[in-house]
Amino acid sequence: MGATDQDPFAIFHAPPPNETAGERAARIEKEAEEKRISDQIDEQLKAERLALKKQKYVVRVLLLGQSESGKSTTLKNFRMKYAKESWDAERASWRAVIQLNLIRSIITIVETLQAEMDGEPLDRPASPSTPATPATALIEESVPSTPNTPSAPSRKDPSYLLASQTSKESLSRSGSLSLANKASLSSLLTGKHQLLKLRLGPLRRVESDLKNQLGEGADEEQDGVAESFGPLSLETTSQTLTKRKKEFGVRKLQDALERSVAAAKRAQSRNGSQHGHGSDDETAGAGDSVDGATEILASCQEDMKALWSDEAVRTVLRKRKLRLEDTAGFFLDDLDRIARRDYQPSDDDVVRARLRTLGVQEYRITFDSSTTLFAGGVGGDGGKEWLLYDVGGSRTMRHAWVPFFDNVQAIIFLAPVSCFDERLSEDSKVNRLEDSFLLWRMVCSSKLLSKATMILFLNKCDLLKRKLKSGAQIKAYLPSFGERTNDVGTVVKYLREKFKEVLKEHSPAPRSSYFYATSVVDTKSTATTIKAVKDSITREFLKHADLM
Ligand SMILES: Nc1nc2c(ncn2[C@@H]2O[C@H](COP(=O)(O)OP(=O)(O)OP(=O)(O)O)[C@@H](O)[C@H]2O)c(=O)[nH]1
Numbered sequence: 254m255g256a257t258d259q260d261p262f263a264i265f266h267a268p269p270p271n272e273t274a275g276e277r278a279a280r281i282e283k284e285a286e287e288k289r290i291s292d293q294i295d296e297q298l299k300a301e302r303l304a305l306k307k308q309k310y311v312v313r314v315l316l317l318g319q320s321e322s323g324k325s326t327t328l329k330n331f332r333m334k335y336a337k338e339s340w341d342a343e344r345a346s347w348r349a350v351i352q353l354n355l356i357r358s359i360i361t362i363v364e365t366l367q368a369e370m371d372g373e374p375l376d377r378p379a380s381p382s383t384p385a386t387p388a389t390a391l392i393e394e395s396v397p398s399t400p401n402t403p404s405a406p407s408r409k410d411p412s413y414l415l416a417s418q419t420s421k422e423s424l425s426r427s428g429s430l431s432l433a434n435k436a437s438l439s440s441l442l443t444g445k446h447q448l449l450k451l452r453l454g455p456l457r458r459v460e461s462d463l464k465n466q467l468g469e470g471a472d473e474e475q476d477g478v479a480e481s482f483g484p485l486s487l488e489t490t491s492q493t494l495t496k497r498k499k500e501f502g503v504r505k506l507q508d509a510l511e512r513s514v515a516a517a518k519r520a521q522s523r524n525g526s527q528h529g530h531g532s533d534d535e536t537a538g539a540g541d542s543v544d545g546a547t548e549i550l551a552s553c554q555e556d557m558k559a560l561w562s563d564e565a566v567r568t569v570l571r572k573r574k575l576r577l578e579d580t581a582g583f584f585l586d587d588l589d590r591i592a593r594r595d596y597q598p599s600d601d602d603v604v605r606a607r608l609r610t611l612g613v614q615e616y617r618i619t620f621d622s623s624t625t626l627f628a629g630g631v632g633g634d635g636g637k638e639w640l641l642y643d644v645g646g647s648r649t650m651r652h653a654w655v656p657f658f659d660n661v662q663a664i665i666f667l668a669p670v671s672c673f674d675e676r677l678s679e680d681s682k683v684n685r686l687e688d689s690f691l692l693w694r695m696v697c698s699s700k701l702l703s704k705a706t707m708i709l710f711l712n713k714c715d716l717l718k719r720k721l722k723s724g725a726q727i728k729a730y731l732p733s734f735g736e737r738t739n740d741v742g743t744v745v746k747y748l749r750e751k752f753k754e755v756l757k758e759h760s761p762a763p764r765s766s767y768f769y770a771t772s773v774v775d776t777k778s779t780a781t782t783i784k785a786v787k788d789s790i791t792r793e794f795l796k797h798a799d800l801m
Pocket residue numbers: 318319320321322323324325326327580581582583604605606607608609610611644645646647667712713714715716771772773774775
């Protein structure tokens with residue numbers, strides 16, 4: 254071998270001349286240690302590369318939309334269908350939330366009766382935490398001003414799709430109605446109602462106990478503070494916000510549910526011997542014990558039923574335009590089942606339960622590869638792992654959305670179409686459909702989301718149908734609807750076109766989009782929709798990841 258064939262770096266690796274046996278052993282040991290460290294670093298890098306690759310194959314989906322639009326309910330449908338094991342394990346822990354929803358409705362009724370007896374004007378909500386704003390008429394810009402119906406402030410912006418309203422108007426109208434009906438309706442409320450109110454008093458304590466059970470992660474959020482609005486807030490009016498609404502919510506749902514179960518178990522073992530035996534409820538077997546909340550609810554069952562079925566109560570609720578049946582977390586028609594000592598929530602109950610989301614909650618769903626089109630990637634699993642982000646939708650929560658816009662494959666946007674005649678609970682001057690429409694426009698125009706597939710759920714079609722059936726006229730709130738037929742099919746089609754136009758006009762680049770008319774509390778029809786959604790998101794994902 255000539256001199257040129259020699260490794261030019263060999264000199265650096267060669268052992269030093271005259272190396273002693275001891276030096277040689279130390280050198281070999283040092284070299285072995287260096288190799289071990291180098292191998293370790295290689296392994297680490299390999300693992301990081303693999304994790305990064307795996308990350309690349311995770312599908313990220315954001316659920317967006319205003320508060321009460323149905324985001325968490327949509328997520329529940331996903332979990333019920335595709336993460337059945339954890340869904341089944343969690344079902345029982347929703348009992349406290351459902352009981353809380355039930356008690357809220359009863360307290361709302363009691364407060365409404367009190368307001369009626371006190372002769373409060375109609376526009377003032379009986380309870381600041383009434384689950385949904387009762388519908389009141391909006392004024393069209395074109396309606397001429399009369400002494401009784403002052404015109405709304407003129408809005409020139411063509412995107413101002415919906416008519417808006419001055420609260421002065423509703424106050425003046427409700428005020429006169431209140432005066433006209435006060436005497437006759439108050440007289441309907443008798444000693445029986447006072448007695449019911451008294452007997453249902455303990456429910457207030459149960460309400461606060463249940464909130465405590467849901468624990469530290471639970472929170473009372475106050476809305477209506479303009480300064481805290483984030484970049485996605487919609488300050489369409491310059492009014493000072495005065496109305497404050499409290500609604501119970503949680504930041505970490507899983508933690509809250511687990512805590513409530515643990516607390517209920519503790520209470521149950523404390524109460525065991527006192528309430529389990531000699532119970533007048535045939536369904537609770539001898540030796541059964543229940544927690545305090547369940548016990549009090551069961552003992553108030555007859556009174557709650559008497560209150561809800563009372564004709565005078567229904568008349569007052571109608572007069573005050575409080576349609577509890579259409580509000581979130583309505584369980585009054587299920588009192589026979591829910592206010593029992595042995596009550597266990599059904600899938601349907603959990604889907605209908607209302608627990609406001611605070612912040613952003615992340616859920617991981619691993620799809621079964623037998624169900625669809627996974628491909629490529631790590632072991633052929635591209636598109637199998639999903640991260641679903643469920644966000645709080647009220648205005649004060651929207652600033653928390655933006656950090657999650659990065660690297661999102663799809664947005665499922667919930668726009669409740671039944672709320673054309675409702676106002677935001679956090680800002681009673683803004684029409685809810687208008688808020689949805691403007692929020693959709695902002696999401697569509699976001700550059701960060703320009704590659705995301707857009708999926709729109711025109712949700713709460715069941716409630717829309719009910720409202721239209723009961724005589725509500727879309728054109729009174731949406732002048733551009735004109736003389737089209739006032740039925741659910743025509744209304745949904747009209748709104749779908751409006752949302753589509755916005756998407757087309759405001760998307761930074763062409764993108765895939767899908768539109769569905771939904772009622773996400775209907776788990777059967779929603780199962781079909783989310784299967785279609787899942788397949789299209791996966792297909793889009795694989796297409797762009799070049800895996801197919
Ligand atoms: N009737 C009917 N009720 C619905 C529908 N979708 C959702 N709801 C109910 O509306 C309430 C609010 O739904 P959520 O899913 O909690 O709303 P959200 O968008 O997560 O609200 P935030 O957490 O406040 O942002 C719940 O009680 C649901 O059961 C629907 O299509 N029809």
